[in-house]
Amino acid sequence: MILQRKDVLGLEDLSAEEILGTLDIAGRFRAVFDRPVRSVPIMRGRTVVNFFHEPSTRTRISFELAEKRLSADIVNFSTVDSSFKKGETLRDTAENLAAMKIDMLVIRHSSSGAARYLAEVLKCSVINAGDGAHEHPTQGLLDIMTMRQRLGDLRGRKVTIIGDIAHSRVARSNIWGLTKLGAEVTLCGPPTMVPGALAKLGEHVKVEHDLKRAVADADVLNVLRIQLERGAGKAFPGNREYHRMYGITGDVVRGLKPEAFIMHPGPMNRDVEIASEVADGPRQVILDQVANGVAVRMALIYLLSGGDPGALAGGAQ
Amino acid sequence: MEWSWERIPAEYLVTDVFVCRQGKVGKRKGFLHVKRGRVEGLGVGAPTLEGVPVLDGGGLVLAPGFVDLHVHFREPGGEEKETVASGSRAAAAGGFTSVVTMPNTDPAIDNAGMVRYLIQRGNEAGLVRVFPTGAVSPGRRGEGMCEFGAMVEAGAVGFTDDGSPVRDGSLMSGALKYAGHLGVPVITHAEDTTITGGGCMHAGYWSARLGLAGMPRAGEDAAVFRDIELARAAGGHLHVAHVSTKGAVEIIRRAKAEGVRVTAEATPHHFSLDHARCRDFSPLFKMSPPLREPDDVNAVAEGLADGTIDCIATDHAPHTATEKEYQFDQAPFGVVGLETAFAVGVTYLVRTGVLDLGGLVACLAERPARVLNLPAGGLDEGGEADFVLLDPEQEWTVQAADLRSRSRNSAYLGETLRGRVKATFLRGRLTWRDRLGVQE
Incomplete structure (x- = not known):
């Protein structure tokens, strides 16, 4: 069984x-x-x-x-x-x-x-x-399946999840599943969306509010959907500011490790959390997901x- | 004449008891002499009084009847949850002989007629003294002030919009001044809802882990601070309900040292349980203020020990089984507490060495009565014979079927606690006798 x-x-x-x-x-x-x-x-x-x-x-x-x-x-x-x-x-x-x-x-x-x-x-x-x-365990499993298809064993692999972690069931299922398989998880987003307490979820979970640092040595970026209706104005100033600070743009992707790839659970807010250039680009595996x-x-x-x-x-x- | 539990005589002696009053348990066994509902005498030893029946206390502790400054009896408007009669039965079973009811009923207790009505309902039940509080604002809408003067004349012992805070600072200030001149406090449900709004549990590790919206400590701390500053300026008496954060304890401690007229209460759940209890999403652990972190729990207990927090109050908040079947974020706030208060106190304060038994009893009897200046909570010659018989050692398991409240939403279901209220007497008359585990 x-x-x-x-x-x-x-x-x-x-x-x-x-x-x-x-x-x-x-x-x-x-x-x-x-x-x-x-x-x-x-x-x-x-x-x-x-x-x-x-x-x-x-x-x-x-x-x-x-x-x-x-x-x-x-x-x-x-x-x-x-x-x-x-x-x-x-x-x-x-x-x-x-x-x-x-x-x-x-x-x-x-x-x-x-x-x-x-x-x-x-x-x-x-x-x-x-x-x-x-x-959202089935999302967590499908995300992990997609990562394993590319990376094989996830032990020691670095996964960065970017977005409104506080309100995300996808993030929580990813955190539990990935850490059980030995991956290292970095949570990234503004402090309003990424409470520091989440770092206590595991030895290999860390919180990093700076996007550049969060993705520098990542093997995978899992980019979460920003809930436009949720907390706008309180959790973050607006879409333009979010895109500037945390949007996954072509420039961000060009700074990644060469084999790193991009995931998104959908539906995407194009040019908010993910630039169209990236959403349609060669580094994403969204349809595999x-x-x-x-x-x-x-x-x-x-x-x-x-x-x-x-x-x-x-x-x- | 023989002692009879079935027909309590007008005059009797309780002997073979350790009398507990003013924070101390007698080292030698003593007695209580009751005559026509009053304390005729009390002391050590056992006097022989010809013809007076004797109740052998069997080595139990005899203490003043408990006083609860914070209960929700839900009448009128919420009779499916609790009534004055069912709440009184629960109170008696918990050793309480006096309770202070909160005015957040439907309609709210916001005029003198409603105050008189509640007192009358209490008298009809006849198991506990009912002291109503009135709403600060008509309909608890947070606008304007109720007729405090007429309500105090009718018997109101304080004013509060409990369940909700008084958001308008100038109304709070006015209420403190106005109630202060009538000699009664304003009781604050200290919560800045612009900080806590939408939350359903303490904001911290567990809310982050469970994906539930949090209520930060700052929402309580800021509101306590505001109300204390208003009281300092207004000169009235502020009573802080259900203190749950270490920050609030510290703010109150400092204000007291500075001479602000502030008193405070804490609930049994806030000095015994922490937010990890929410881990299975059970709404039995959903209350406002929420269960906090271990250092808050310790700070509340220490506050009781050093007198920063004046007393224990249950915030007995009955809800139907159906309402507690809602999902955690949808379920109403609050738990019942009257029938477990003493045992939770023994288990979590006395057995942990925070308080001795005398100190616990003071937090349940003399100290709350003093906060609201109630004619209750003491055992004095010539005074009314409200008293309890306690077994501080008996262990028992909290079971829904044994609770006498109309609602069973206890945070301690299934938990084994130590300390049992064996009998409760109001004006010398029996209102509760424990039969748990007794074969008769």
Whole structure:
């Protein structure tokens, strides 16, 4: 068994072996994508509910594709915060879903901790598709998969994450996953977005507010989306200032180590956190991330539903 | 005549007890003589009084009934969380014989009629003395001042917009002056919401790790500082509710030394628990002010020990199970505290050597009564016989089903604490008798 657990709520909970084992399976699924028939029948008859309590396009589509390629039955269920007023609690929703006998729940929620809560009250497997500013483990896994495709073993590798770390679940999942695999993580952004307390998350996590210093010896830049609607004017003066201070421009990229590359979880704010020149340039691996996202989600769904990695070897090759 | 728990006689003796008052536990066993609800006598030894029934205290500690300066009984408007009657039962079970209610009900306690209504509801329940506070501003909207004079006449013992701060500094200043001349304090919920706004836990390592919005210490420190400076200038009496930061303790310590008329309280959760408790996203650890860092917890405990913080108050804040099923950032602030206050005090202050038992009892009885000048909290000949019997050694595990509050949102569920309130008497009448673990 690669994953000895019911749920995947965050990379904080996973061991290095679980992360590597999952990525190994994801690699085998990734190979299926290049075949004319991209689906495998291993989740036939199983029901997966995608419960998105916060707007999302990419993550939801990626999960749906992963589920479809595994031949699962899918129910999509979206709400926005306004329709979830007091009176209907997450517990009510969860119990309704459980009564309908589902095998797996994928949840995206605006509150940190929501996925964990559902995992406690539900018997079925729960995959966290992003909870508040807490964790986004599938994004973390796909980021790590993308890094490993280029760099192999991540031990001693230097990953710099740039952006609004305080509000980023992507950053937290990256930090947990990368440090477990032995990478060194530098968090970069203005002090309003990168609280010093985050350096205490691990021995190999550091905070560096100066972009030049933060990227000087980096192997990877993971550039986060700046939430334009969040904290503008308080966390940073504006987009122009952010771009000047922390934007990943052609000049920044030209100063990197020659083999260093650029990642972005999307959707991009072009010419805010990343210059178009870089977003469209040869050093970015953004579309690899997207493809890996489907594979990683297939692997998790497969493993949590009791899939046998040995059986997969024949089926997916 | 025999002693009877079922029919408490009008006159009786409690013997074989260690009497605890004015911060000290008697070294020798003593007695309390109660007659028609009053203390007829107390002292060491055991007098023989013909025909007077005797309750054998079995070596327990006999102390004044506790006084809580900060409870939310939610009536009117929040009866699904707590009522004056259910809150009174919880208070009695916690050893309290007097409570000060907060006015953030719906509607708020913002006129003399509402003050009288609450006192009447307290009398109907008959388990605890209810001393209401009134709102500073009508509807707690932070604009204008309530009729403090009429409300004090009706029985209000202080004014506060607790739950929310008084944002308008000139209103706070006016309230301090005006209440000061009526001989009552303004109680501040010290929080600068322009600093803490949107936060749901202490801003620090755990909020950063969990991805929850933080409430910086500075939000409390700045507000305490402002209100103290206003009190210094106004000359009124400022009482600082639920102190939770080391900075606030230090500011209050200095102000007291400089002669500002400021008093302060701290809750059991702020001297016992820190922000790491939020690690599993349980809303049972969501309160305002939030659980802070270990050095804040220690500073609060030290503040109680050196008198900077005058007393312990529970900030008993009941919420329904449903509300505490919301996600951490959506759930309401607050926890119940009446039934665990003494045990948390024994476990986290006495057993750690911060206070001795006498000191803890003073923080729960005499000292809070003195803050608001309440006719309670003491045991004196001729005074009313409000008292408790305590077992400071008994261990017990906090279980939701055993709580008498209508709400069970305790931060100590499942925790084993030491120190148990065995019986509570109000005006000589039994209001609580512990049957936990007793086979009858």
